Amino acid sequence: MTTKYTYLKDHDAPIKVLFTGYLCTVGIGYLFALIQILFTHGMADGKFGLSVDDIVYSYYGNRSGTVLEQKLNGSMKDNAPEQERFKIMEWVRDGADSDEYKDDGIDKIIESRCVMCHNKEASGLPDFTKFEALKALTSEDTGATFASLTRVSHVHMFGISFIFMFVGLIFSFAETTTTQYKCIAIGMPYVFLVADILSWWLTKIHPMFAWLVILAGMGMGVSFMFMWVTSILEMWLFKPVFIDGLGSRYLQMRDSTDASIADRFWSYAQALGRQIKPAAAFAKEQWLTRGWPVVKDWLKKRS
Numbered sequence: 001m002t003t004k005y006t007y008l009k010d011h012d013a014p015i016k017v018l019f020t021g022y023l024c025t026v027g028i029g030y031l032f033a034l035i036q037i038l039f040t041h042g043m044a045d046g047k048f049g050l051s052v053d054d055i056v057y058s059y060y061g062n063r064s065g066t067v068l069e070q071k072l073n074g075s076m077k078d079n080a081p082e083q084e085r086f087k088i089m090e091w092v093r094d095g096a097d098s099d100e101y102k103d104d105g106i107d108k109i110i111e112s113r114c115v116m117c118h119n120k121e122a123s124g125l126p127d128f129t130k131f132e133a134l135k136a137l138t139s140e141d142t143g144a145t146f147a148s149l150t151r152v153s154h155v156h157m158f159g160i161s162f163i164f165m166f167v168g169l170i171f172s173f174a175e176t177t178t179t180q181y182k183c184i185a186i187g188m189p190y191v192f193l194v195a196d197i198l199s200w201w202l203t204k205i206h207p208m209f210a211w212l213v214i215l216a217g218m219g220m221g222v223s224f225m226f227m228w229v230t231s232i233l234e235m236w237l238f239k240p241v242f243i244d245g246l247g248s249r250y251l252q253m254r255d256s257t258d259a260s261i262a263d264r265f266w267s268y269a270q271a272l273g274r275q276i277k278p279a280a281a282f283a284k285e286q287w288l289t290r291g292w293p294v295v296k297d298w299l300k301k302r303s
């Protein structure tokens with residue numbers, strides 16, 4: 001078999017160091033991203049850990065309450081003691097009136113508990129020194145706004161596609177994975193990335209799609225891990241893993257003559273691909289001989 005590329009293990013040390021440095025940095029970045037998800041979306045329902053409810057509350061919103069109440073029960077829970085949070089929520093339930101704001105002493109609570117973070121200087125956070133900013137958060141919680149979704153969507157698509165560009169490029173020099181599996185592992189993150197972003201918008205419209213957010217996120221994670229681990233192992237631990245270790249058994253399985261699931265999938269896909277051209281020709285033929293004349297007649301009759 002002639003090879004058209006240099007195997008990962010055969011690259012020069014400087015290139016390996018470059019690849020490894022990149023993979024490690026991106027890997028740590030991925031971990032931080034997961035931690036961030038835990039702390040923002042994960043707290044949306046007030047309980048630690050990510051659940052379908054969290055996703056629904058984040059994108060669709062919790063339509064049975066206001067943003068202020070959700071936050072006071074969620075990620076802002078630790079910023080004020082129980083009775084003070086209760087007082088704020090009571091005031092919200094009573095219509096968030098501007099007179100009662102002073103009379104009930106809500107202004108004092110906000111000033112002492114919240115304004116140290118929620119002030120003019122804090123960009124991105126609502127400024128609670130202004131009553132209007134607080135009042136705006138006392139209407140129904142409809143989740144992420146379309147404006148914020150647009151922003152996060154394009155940032156994610158540009159940013160994450162770059163990460164997978166380089167991780168995929170490095171992984172494409174791997175030799176232990178067959179071409180079919182490589183194509184799947186390299187292509188999958190892009191499919192899931194688009195599905196992920198799409199699912200945020202769908203969840204904004206209907207909470208049913210929250211499961212798609214989780215599925216797409218997991219798909220991206222799995223393909224990232226697979227490419228990451230394979231690349232690192234091949235570069236630095238080829239002999240202990242793939243020749244002397246567990247990996248050798250995997251290679252035996254890979255090279256056995258039994259058709260693997262991927263092989264069968266691949267041949268179905270190829271067979272399907274071969275049908276596209278005749279199918280298109282057939283469709284065109286049908287349209288020209290049957291479809292178009294009918295439409296033409298119909299248009300003629302109308303004019």
Ligand code: HEC
Pocket residue numbers: 040067068071072075076079080110113114115116117118125126137
């Ligand atoms: C230690 C700093 C800090 C304190 C104190 C704090 N917050 Fe926050 N608040 C944040 C951060 C950071 C965010 C954005 C992340 C999030 O939504 O969890 C936020 C977000 C919010 C939001 C959501 C804003 C939006 O536009 O979605 C509300 C509502 C809120 N806080 C209310 C409060 C209230 C009420 C208090 C006082 C009891 C308070 N916060 C105290 C840091 C703080």
